[in-house]
Structures are given as structure tokens and as C-alpha cells.
Amino acid sequence: MQYFRLVGVSGLVLCNSDKILFGTLDPLWCLTHVNGMKQKFSFQLHTTSGKARRGTISTPRGDIRTPAFMPVGTAATVKAMLPGSVRETGADILLGNTYHLMLRPTAERIDHLGGLHKFMNWERPILTDSGGFQVMSLASLRKMSEDGVTFKSHIDGSKHHLTPERSIEIQKLLGSDIVMCFDECPALPAELDEISRSMRMSMRWAERSRVAFGDRPGHALFGIQQGGLDQDLRAESALALKNIGFEGYAVGGLAVGEGQKAMFDVLEFAPGQLPSDKPRYLMGVGKPDDIVGAVARGIDMMDCVLPSRSGRTGQVFTRRGVVNIKNARHQDDPRPLDEFCSCPACSNYSRAYLHHVFRSHEIISSMLLTWHNLFYFQELMRLMRDAIDVDNFADFEARFHAERALGDVEPI
Numbered sequence: 001m002q003y004f005r006l007v008g009v010s011g012l013v014l015c016n017s018d019k020i021l022f023g024t025l026d027p028l029w030c031l032t033h034v035n036g037m038k039q040k041f042s043f044q045l046h047t048t049s050g051k052a053r054r055g056t057i058s059t060p061r062g063d064i065r066t067p068a069f070m071p072v073g074t075a076a077t078v079k080a081m082l083p084g085s086v087r088e089t090g091a092d093i094l095l096g097n098t099y100h101l102m103l104r105p106t107a108e109r110i111d112h113l114g115g116l117h118k119f120m121n122w123e124r125p126i127l128t129d130s131g132g133f134q135v136m137s138l139a140s141l142r143k144m145s146e147d148g149v150t151f152k153s154h155i156d157g158s159k160h161h162l163t164p165e166r167s168i169e170i171q172k173l174l175g176s177d178i179v180m181c182f183d184e185c186p187a188l189p190a191e192l193d194e195i196s197r198s199m200r201m202s203m204r205w206a207e208r209s210r211v212a213f214g215d216r217p218g219h220a221l222f223g224i225q226q227g228g229l230d231q232d233l234r235a236e237s238a239l240a241l242k243n244i245g246f247e248g249y250a251v252g253g254l255a256v257g258e259g260q261k262a263m264f265d266v267l268e269f270a271p272g273q274l275p276s277d278k279p280r281y282l283m284g285v286g287k288p289d290d291i292v293g294a295v296a297r298g299i300d301m302m303d304c305v306l307p308s309r310s311g312r313t314g315q316v317f318t319r320r321g322v323v324n325i326k327n328a329r330h331q332d333d334p335r336p337l338d339e340f341c342s343c344p345a346c347s348n349y350s351r352a353y354l355h356h357v358f359r360s361h362e363i364i365s366s367m368l369l370t371w372h373n374l375f376y377f378q379e380l381m382r383l384m385r386d387a388i389d390v391d392n393f394a395d396f397e398a399r400f401h402a403e404r405a406l407g408d409v410e411p412i
Contacts, residue, residue: 316372
């Protein structure tokens with residue numbers, strides 16, 4: 001920790017690696033400009049175990065240990081969780097949703113209030129999606145052209161026009177650390193001609209996104225590979241993205257109805273088509289076995305609403321598979337959800353209590369079950385990182401599937 005006298009600022013500003021402790025400057029400004037230092041976004045690949053990769057993404061707002069799972073804070077909140085609680089589960093980074101935030105409360109309002117990090121009280125890295133996936137899913141409410149997409153808000157029916165340039169502008173206003181290119185994501189199955197047309201337009205949009213992003217030290221722009229399930233189209237997309245140049249690369253267009261086997265078939269070749277010295281992000285995945293399978297095939301980052309959404313509906317993830325806490329078998333059970341889990345739900349409450357508060361529609365149910373699920377997902381990532389560090393990922397993967405095959409503990 002050091003004191004710095006900054007040009008144009010009276011007095012001293014005290015900075016550490018996370019925040020300014022005295023003064024009013026933006027923490028990211030401090031970290032990227034004090035004493036001429038400009039900390040850039042970077043990725044270091046430490047080791048591998050098979051195709052599984054262990055690395056670190058470095059940003060001015062903190063490191064992201066990979067493989068990494070990103071909890072989803074759709075509307076500037078991970079539902080039923082405080083930001084500090086999300087951090088306590090082990091999360092290094094959150095995902096914010098451009099589509100939802102541009103509609104409410106608007107990117108301009110968030111910018112005026114100091115940016116998304118300050119707005120939601122999360123000072124670590126944030127990745128924002130481009131809004132493309134949500135807009136494309138509106139179907140009858142949208143009209144697409146080469147320029148972009150015109151759509152009606154699902155909130156109030158107001159009309160909006162989203163282009164690659166506007167998507168990048170919104171993400172800049174939000175102040176996210178990792179920005180995603182605007183792309184089109186067709187649902188699967190689809191005709192090959194349609195997938196080809198969509199992919200090539202997304203590549204043109206990727207180039208426009210790169211130009212609009214410009215030079216922003218400390219921030220990163222990720223390109224998104226498209227091409228459906230077709231290896232040749234994926235290769236064409238990867239080459240186009242590499243020619244443009246990005247700080248990271250996402251495998252897009254999966255987890256959209258194709259099924260796990262088809263997704264894994266694509267992941268056998270798609271990550272290898274992307275640069276090995278940059279992070280690889282699989283968008284919208286997923287279930288624990290999806291995550292383990294993706295890491296085994298060379299993926300570094302993932303996100304999904306599943307752990308938080310499932311927590312609110314009584315679906316709980318454990319080492320031995322999925323538990324439905326609403327089932328009557330739990331109503332007299334004094335045991336924890338998972339005896340080896342140290343989250344607050346498992347450390348302090350019985351299955352009987354969790355069953356009771358869920359059936360009673362108490363708010364604490366969503367809080368505890370979401371906390372547990374997020375903790376489980378982050379613990380899964382930690383165990384995979386540890387296994388890769390000692391080149392033992394194959395054994396970890398076998399134990400993971402063997403434990404899940406056991407099923408839940410026997411009822412009392």
C-alpha cells in the first residue's frame with residue numbers, strides 16, 4: 001500500500017490493489033495510471049492436464065483463476081445474494097446482462113451513477129454479454145438487418161435499435177472489464193445455409209465491434225466463434241476472429257437446444273481452432289457435468305443462471321447429484337444437504353429446516369439454497385484447478401462421475 005500525489009488532485013490518494021482508501025478517483029484509474037503504470041489485461045497459461053488448462057486472467061480489478069465459473073448478475077444483482085456473499089463462495093468475476101441493463105435502469109443512468117461496479121457494489125472484474133442472445137430470442141419482437149437489430153422491449157414495448165457499435169457503447173458506459181462482441185446466435189437445429197449466413201454476418205459485426213471498442217488499457221474485448229455444429233464453419237469463424245485479433249475468444253452458439261452429446265462433439269475441435277495463448281469462454285454453460293466435460297476439452301471460462309435459478313426453485317446440487325428439497329422425504333431429516341460442504345446452508349441448517357422454509361415460501365430459502373449452489377459450483381472449479389495443477393484431471397473426472405452415480409443419501 002502506498003501514497004501517491006496525483007497531478008491535478010489536492011492532497012494524497014491512498015491506493016491498494018482493490019480500491020482507493022482515501023480520495024475520490026475511480027479505482028481502475030488509480031490502478032492503471034498511478035506513477036505511469038498501465039496494467040493491462042493478460043492471460044497466463046500455467047499448466048495442462050490432457051486438454052484441461054489451468055491459468056490466470058489478470059485485470060486491474062483483480063485476478064481470475066481459470067477454469068472459472070461466472071455467476072450471472074442479470075440486472076446488476078445475483079438474485080438472493082449480497083455481492084460480498086457471492087465473493088465468499090469463491091467467485092472471482094460476475095457476468096452482467098447488456099440487454100436487461102440497457103432497458104432498465106439504462107446504461108446512461110448507470111454511467112452517471114459511477115459505473116456498474118459501484119452501482120452494484122462489486123469491485124472485482126465484470127464481464128458483460130453483448131445483448132445479442134437475448135435480442136435474438138425475442139423472435140416476433142425483432143427485425144434484423146446487416147446494420148443491427150430493431151426490437152421491442154419485453155418490459156414496456158418501446159422500440160430499440162441495437163448495432164455492434166451501440167452494444168460496445170453500452171458496455172463502455174457500464175464499465176465492464178470484459179466486453180463481448182455483438183453477434184447473432186441462431187437456435188439449433190437450423191439449416192446449414194442459415195448457420196453459414198448468420199456466422200458470416202457475426203464475423204462482420206465482430207470487425208465493427210473491434211473498431212468501436214478502440215484502445216482501452218485494462219479492458220478486454222472477446223470475439224465469439226459461431227458456426228453451429230459444423231467443423232468447417234467453426235474453422236472459418238475462428239480464422240476470421242484471429243485475423244481481427246481479440247484479447248479472448250468465446251465458443252458461442254452452443255447450449256441452445258443441441259443436447260450435451262452434440263455440444264461435446266463440437267468441443268472436441270472448436271477450442272483447438274482458437275488461439276492457445278488466450279482465454280476460451282463457453283457461453284451459457286451449464287450443469288456440473290457440462291462444466292467438467294467442457295474443461296476436459298480445453299475451456300477456461302463458463303457462465304450460467306442455473307445455480308441461482310435452481311436455488312430459488314428448490315433444486316440443489318451436491319457431490320452425489322441433484323437434490324429436490326421440496327420432496328417430503330426431507331421433512332424429518334436432521335442431516336445437512338452435504339456433510340462435506342462448508343457453506344452456511346450445510347454448516348448451520350438441516351434438510352428438514354431447508355424443506356420447511358422452501359415449502360413456506362420464506363425468503364431465506366432462496367438465500368440459503370442459492371448460496372449453497374454457488375458454493376458448490378465454485379468448489380467444483382477449485383477441485384478442477386487443483387487436479388490440473390498436479391496433472392490428475394482424468395482421475396478427478398472419473399471420481400466426479402462415480403460420486404454422482406451414487407445418487408442422494410438414503411432417506412432416514
